[in-house]
Structures are given as structure tokens and as C-alpha cells.
Amino acid sequence: MTPPIATDESPAEAASLPAWSPSSWRDRPAGQQPEWESEAALSAVNDKLAAAPPLVIPGETRQLSASLAEVAQGRAFLLQAGDCAESFDSANPQSIERRLRVILQMAIVLTHSAGVPVVKLGRIAGQYAKPRSSSHETKDDLSLPSFRGHIVNLPEFETEARRSDPRRIDEAYQHAATTLNLLRAMTQGGYADLAKVHQWNEAFVAATGVGRRYESLADEIDRALRFMEACGLDTDDVPQLHEATLYTSHEGLILDYEEAMTRLDPETGDYYNTSAHSVWIGERTRELAGAHVEFFSGIANPIGTKVGPTATPGEVVELCQALDPHRVPGRLTLIARMGANLVTERLGPLVEAVAESGHQVIWATDPMHGNTFTAPSGRKTRHFDAVEAEIRGFFEVHRRLGTWPGGIHVELTGDDVTECLGGSEELSDEQLGLRYETMCDPRLNARQSVDLAFRVAELLREQQG
Template identity: 45%
Template sequence: MRRFLPRPADTVDRSRSVDRFLARRLNEALARPAAQQPCWPDPEQARAVTRQLHHADPIVTPDETVRLSDRLASVARGEAFLLQGGDCAETFADNTEPHLRANLRILLRMADVLAHASGMPVVKVGRMAGQYAKPRSNIVDGLGLPVYRGDIVNSAERTPAARTPDPHRMPRAHANAAGAMDLVRKLCAGEVYVSHEMLLLDYERTVLWVDAGGPEPRLSSGLAHFLWIGDRTRQLDGAHVAFAELLSNPIGLKIGPGVTPEQAVEYVRRLDPHGTPGRLTLVSRMGHGLVRHLLPPIVEKVNASGHEVVWQCDPMHGNTRPSGNGFKTRHFDHVVDEIAGFFEVHRRLGTHPGGIHIEMTGEDVTECLGGAAGITEADLPARYRTACDPRLNTDQSIELAHVVAELLT
């Protein structure tokens, strides 16, 4: 049983009791401290835009999300593999059919390589149709301007006006995401699901259904099939974790070097209270030099809890470094080594290395070093186009798929 929650949480007091119960819990969750949120110049204007978005059409359907949940349960049981990838940060300017086609083409090619090697179904999830918000380490950039937080918040253009957070970008992000989702359905016929980081809570709280079909009433997001919590917003007492607890969508959680085994178990307890296989994906992003040391006790502790989570490796974010000529980059060999370490840990412990989560593009960019093409630091300026973090290009992505295919066999 699913009903649309059509109005802001603080105005649904005339709805049914389950709606009022969830509205109260939603208000309580969003009242908690929330990291990485923009400071809107006019908070009332931001609230007005958020109220407007509560009436927006959903981007995904509950039935699609349920199908993904079923497929992720297969991954958690060791019967399938999860491939998740796409742009670091989507932009309005690049939300074009050629760009989306190129990214989908590479995702599908990689999935074919992995499926052929493993003999298992590959669950395909794109970082697309909503990946418009980005967490940042600093609040200002090198010029003293407010940092770029993704097209849903401000512009990458380096002027004070462009960097000022603008809530009217949220409806633009929704419209762009809806258009991208239409193209995904047209080209992939339900074969690819969409995901983004659950970061900007003013946006995430808007398009919600009441989902009373599970063990307890929850909310189903109409903005994406799969949402993940980043390493910078995973505070156990924070708003992002509390909001994710209310959702029936499958949830991912990035776990970096600072996560202890005890914390990991607490995340699992909070985000998978009913022990649903595949409900939670734990995405390790340790860095290639740390994964073999830090991941085993986490896997052992979570496995001992009895929860069937999806174990996924993000080999990108723990391996980011500045190049000698001033570009943020990653080396292909470090990406490969972290994935290899991830597989080694799970093979040793008898658990399923369930997937990879990468930032890549179907375009011929020069953002990550190495690979068969031998991209060097001198090559980076030629086609460095990312809005935020460096992505694997077409050739590097396919090469990585063959590396992972060997690990799977």
C-alpha cells in the first residue's frame, strides 16, 4: 500500500494517522544536525521552493525501486554482482542525450564483461538522474569564493554571484533528472537503475510516498531508486542517517578509514533494523594502502551480526591526490589495487565481494593517470572536464572491467 505524501511534513496533520506518524518522525529526523548543507541567503525563499517541489512529479516509481531491492537481495546472498558508476557530479550543461548515451553505453559494456566472466547477473546502477549535489572539504575555494557544491546549489563559475547558493536550482535539478530518467527508460528498458548521494536534505525531503507495505510504515523516495550517505555526512546522531532510517529505498553508506567495526555494526542496526537482505550496501573507500588492514575487522563484525548486507568497493575516493601540475587526479594502478585488496579480504573471510562503485564517463577525458593508454600528468590539461572529481575514461573503464572480471573468476 503506497500513498503519495503530497505536502511538507509540517502541514500533513489532516492526513491519515500513518501519515501523521511519519510526518512527525520526518520532522524529528530533519531537526538533527545536518552536515554539508548550503546556507541559503533567503531561508524563506528556500522554504517556498521546497514547498513547490512537494508537488513535483516523481522521477522513479515504487515498483521500479522494489525490483531493485529484490536484485540487491540477490547480491547480498552472493548470487549477483553490483556495478554502479557514472559522473562524479552531473551538470545541467552536460545533461544531454549524447553524454547520457555515452555513459550508459560504457556501463552496459562493463556489465557485459563482468557477467560473461562471472556467470552471474550484474545489477546496473547509474550515478545519474540526480547526482547534482557534492560534499566539499572546505567552505571556500582558493579564490576565497563560496565553494562549488554542485549545480543543484550553485554554479562552478568563479564569481560571487554564481557561487551564491540559489534554491531555484532545485527545480532545475529535478527537471534535468526527470529528463535523464526518461532517456534511461527509453534506452535501457528497465535494465539500469539510477542513484545519487542523499546530500541536500531540502531536496530529498520533497517527493515521498507513504509505503505501508513492509514491516513498518516508511517513506519511499520518488527521486531515485537507490540513495547513499557519504563519508562526510554519516554522523550517527545526524539528520542524514535519521532520514535514511525512514526510507524503504535501498540505502548505501560510504565507510572510510575512520569507521570502526563497532560503528559499522551500529550503522547496520540502524539502517537495516529488520535484517532485510540487500537493504543496506556498505561501500568501503579505504584507499589502496589501507583496505587490506582496515576492512577485515569490519567485515567480520558485521558478518557476525547476522545481517546480509551488500559489500561494495569504491576504489576512487580513497585514492585521490593532487598532481604535480595542480590537478586533482587518481592513478589507475591504485584503483586496481584497492579493488584487488577488497577481493582478497572477502575471499579470505568467505564473504561475497558484491560490487564496485566508480566514477567514470563514456567520453575520452584525461582526468585519471595510467591505464593501458599511459596517461601522464602532462596529459591531464588536454581534456580535464569534470565538474568536481576525476573520472575514468572509456578505455580505462573497460580495462577496469576486464581486471575485475579476472578477479571474479
């Protein structure tokens, strides 16, 4: 059954509290929600989605929960990766293929080089909303609502574009369904076959040092497959060699959408959010008394929450108690976003406090958000060196404490963009404007992503001794 909300109330007081339901979040303060232009239109969209087919089914989500339990117990590694903010325009075969390709490349590098199973969790098929530091944006004398992702409005600084139109929630559902259909077809229909690892190497990656290193790894996989066949093993009978499992996730920010997609599973009696296999709470909406924690506390999906440098050990343990009262391994992923300069100082006390509390969480690192700055060119960016430094600090803390560095959570694209500085190709500030295409935060391109995977694999090997 759905786990109860953890409280400090007496049994009599707890019995008088209202039971959790998919709509009980409405009794709590809800941050980062749009000011929808029409409540009637919002209600109509919610009713439509509540009757729509689920995007994912509980059985798939339970499989992810089982895999994440392995991560929590140090027997697997989590790769959570994808777009910063998905565009409705990116729900096309070419864009979906490029994003899947780079995730598969990273996963194969990590699996082959580090020798641990990799759970692949995409920021895809639903990452249409973004929290903002301010509700409005002002240019000259004009103030308009901030861009909150395609599920809410459009990025152009125009009055019509910035209207919070609830009909876009239904559009988000349709684009997520399109994306998921193609992902399933590709991962189960031969695209993810290990015999095709060379084909995953995009031309603009292959010509680089990182690409050549990947080609060398792909050659080793080819030799291993030929060896198995020479030994009499019919590799056609091993589905794991020809298919891949990619789960979906997004920040569960727009609670009307998440509620409408939540269903009671008759098999277990649990409520599942069927908009994705996993959803997470952002740093700006993780208040213990807030609507997001209330909603997330009652769904049976594996969930996550971002944890920034201002979080205290007590706060994080309270979050664990609210979101994971039964201490289920892998139920909760704590995604640390500290910044390269603070990670070794701030992360350790949190990890120690959670370990002492008995919660078997996954610790993952988000090395992107704490390292964002504005370059001299005026563009928001991140430097590859800082991203790598935060990951190294994350591993250092876990190595010192004897705990498992469970995963990485990164924003990337399979496109040849120029949004993050550095990397093996040493992208400079002067080059940012060449192909700076993000709608919100800067993303690693395919070269930088594969480069990062090799460096994380080295850290994992060191971790294993």
C-alpha cells in the same frame, strides 16, 4: 511499514520518542547543507516539488531491492557507476547516451566473463550535489562559498556564481526527469539489445587493445545468439536479450530535496524517496546522531553509506543497526573507500564485525576516493594502478574471510577525457591537461572503464574458484 529507528532505549522510553517522518531529520544536526540565500524561496521550491510527480515509483524500487538481495546473498554483482558530479549541461542526448553506453559495456563484460547477473545502478539523473571539505574557498583576498554541485551553485569563482540559490533544486528535478526519460527509452526501446553490443564500442575505445578485447567478446555473444536461433529458439520472444534495467542513484546530500521527493506508498504504508531508486550517505555525513542517518533510517529504498579507513567495527555495526534494524538482505550497501595502501588492513575487521552481527549487507568497494592526489601538474587525479590495487585488496579480504565481494562503485564518463593516470594506454601527467573536464573529482574515461571491467571479471572468476 517503515522500519523503526533502532535505539537502546527501554520500551517506555522508546514509546515516548517522536515517530519518524520525512521531516524528522530537521531535529538533528545536518552537515554539508548550503546556506541558502532565501528561506522563503527554499520553502516555495520544497512545496512545489512535494506536489510534483515522482521521478521513480515504489514498484521499481522494490524490484531493485529484490535484485540487491541476490547480491547480498552472493548470487549477483553490483555495478554502481557514473559521473562524479553531474552537470545540468550533461542532460542532453549525447552525454546521456555515452554514459549509458560505457555502463552497458562494463556490465556485459562482467556478466559474460564472470557468469553472474549484474545489477546496474547508475550515478545518474540526480548526482548534482557534492560534499566539500571546507564551506568556503579563498583566492587572493576573496572568500566565497565552496562549489557544492549544480543543485546549489556554479563552479566559477565569482560572487554571483557561488550564491546558494534554492531555485536550482527545482532545476535539478527537471534535469533528472529529462535524463530519466531518455534512459528509460533507450534501455527499453532497443538500444540495449544484445545484438547491438558491437555498436556500444566507441571509436576511441575500439582502436585500442581494450577495444579489440571487447570486440572479441562481442563476437562470442553474436555466435551464441546465432546458436540459439539455430536451435529453434526465437530470440525475439526473450525480452532479456533486447532490454536492460538501469536503476538510478545519487548521494542523498541535500536533505530539503530528498524530503520533498519522499512519498507515502498507499500500497505498503512505507515511505519511499522518489528522487532515485537508491541513495547513499557520504563519509562526511554518516554521524549516528546526524540528520542524514535519521532521514535514511525511515525510507524504504535500498540505501548505502560510505565507510572510510577511520571507521571502527563498533561504529559500522551501529550504523547497520540504525539503518537496517530488521536485517533485510540487500537493504544496506556498505561502500568501503579505504585507499589502496589500507584496504587489506582496515576492511577485514569491519567485514567480520558486520557478519557476526547478522546483518546481510552488500559490501562494495569505492576504489576512487581513497586514491586521489595532486599530480605535479597541479591537477587532482587518480592512478589506474591504485584503483585496481584497491579492488584487488577488497577481493583478497573477502576471499580470506569467505564472504562475498558484492560490487564496485566507480566514477566514470563515456567521454574521451584525460583525468586519471595510467590504464592500458598509460596516460601520463603531461597528458592530463589535454581533456581535463571534470567539475569536481577525476573520472575514468571509457577505455579505462572497460579495462577495469575486464580486470574485475578476472577477480570474480578467481573468487568463484
